[in-house]
Amino acid sequence: MQYLYSFACQKGEYELSRLEMRTFFNFDVEGNVLISEKKIEPSRSPYMRKRLDIWVQGTTIEQLVDAAQQIQLGERSFKIHALNNSEDAILPKLSRTVRNEMMKKIGYAIHAEPDLENPDVVLGLVLYEGIYYLGELVQGEAVWLHHMQKPEMYSTALSTRDARAIVNIAAPFPQGLKVIDPCCGIGTVLVEAMSMGISIEGRDINKRVVWGSRINLRHFGFEPKVEIGPIEEASEGYDVAIIDMPYNLFTHISEDLQQSIITNARRIAKRVVIVTIESMDDKIANANLTIMDQAIVKKGTFERHVLICE
Template sequence: MKHLYSFTWKKDEYELSRLEMRTFFNFDVAGNVLISEQKIEPSRSPFMRERLDIWAQGETIEDLVAFAKGLQLGDKTFKIHCLNNSDDAVEPKLDRKLRNDLMRTIGMAIDAEPDLAKPDVVLGLVFYEGVYYLGELVHGESVWLTHMKKPEMYSTALSTRDARAIVNIAVPFPKGLKVIDPCCGIGTVLVEAMSMGIPIEGRDMNKRVVWGSCINLRHFGYEPNVEIGPIEEANEGYDVAIIDMPYNLFTHISKELQQSIISNARRIAKRVVIVTIESMNNEIANANLNIIDQAIVKKGAFERQVLICE
């Protein structure tokens, strides 16, 4: 089965959204629609609006009508949603009358009871690049929004939206992987990972921020797995390390300590995803790591680099 995904992003997040897209699908697209055999839960991504599980496609609406006549929904109720509108932003945008006509034509062919309020199945209809698609529609939920207000916050911490994307970039397929955030700060990355069911360990040398991360994790219903101590004391055996390089008022960091963090990340993990506000190319090379992909995230004049290293 193929799946059609629609995306949305802010201007400054374009590179990050493409990097996340490449880690999920092994390719990216310039626009906001992607078709792939890879099945991803849309609520994982802060950029993914919905996923259409394609049941049928055709060059004309009559092709879909023929499929709809044989569709077996049993006792399930349904409604149809057309994605060619201003909110879903799939091009071309179709005017409301045409969308309603198309949905009515398909709906009349389905031998099941419609329910516009609380349907058992939401069917998606989309016209994209000359082809009509019909299938089950799965909407994403903006889970990261609920994590924006934490009991403990730092002004320089990653946004929950960016943190969620970075977790996906680090571990797009987390089953069986062992993950650590050895400079976890107040736990922004930890919260996003745990909310997606990704087991992750945290560590930080600053007692105060470890205390803050534990408060944040418990606030959202997650049991903290966070230790106090520098990365130099971390054991080996992780598949992925996610490092938002310390730079805020609570951590004064030297070049030597930066190098130690990256070198020890290389020691303990097979893959390292580094978030930094300054170039780390020399330190990364000194740690015998290679940058295999990257993106820049902007917030006004403030920039962060997201680097995937192996």
């Protein structure tokens, strides 16, 4: 089985979206379409819009029509959605007339009942790089949008969109992994991770933000696993640590404390994902970590660096 994915990202997110793409698929693409044998739930990613589970393909629409006759839907009804349009932005863009003609030909070939209002199955039809593809279409849901308004807010916290991508970068295949966010703040990373079923624990030295993170997690229906205390007191045995380095006008963090956070992250976890607004290369090297991949997220003139270290 192959899967065709469509992507979209905002200005300034391109590098982060490609870093997430590489962690999922081991390669990236410049455009907004990727084909892979790996099956990823599109709702996990803030950039992944749709996944087409490819059932049949052909170099002409006639070949696709012939192949579509073999599709067995049983008692399930269907409708067809053609992806070469302005909204889905998959090139080449085809006119409504051409798309409708394609969908009509495919629809007549499928031995099942069409239902344009409430189908059991939505089939995706797309022409991409000279090949016609047809299969079940899975729409991504912007889950992170539901987490934007929290009871407790923190001005320098990661956006839910960025946090979700960073969690995916840290744990693209999380089954069996043990993850920690030892500088968790109000719990933005924790909420996104738990909403994806990832086993994650948090801790922070600031009692006030730990209380806030617990309130936020319970607000979204998650049982908080958040302790008060510095990373130096965290136990070992984690697969991944996500470190959003503390900063703002009220968090006066010294060079030594920055080094201690990174060194202890190396101690407690096999893999460390660091989010920072300044260069940490020397401190990362001092902790015997190597930067394996990285990206920059830009919001106006503000930049965050996302570093995968092992």
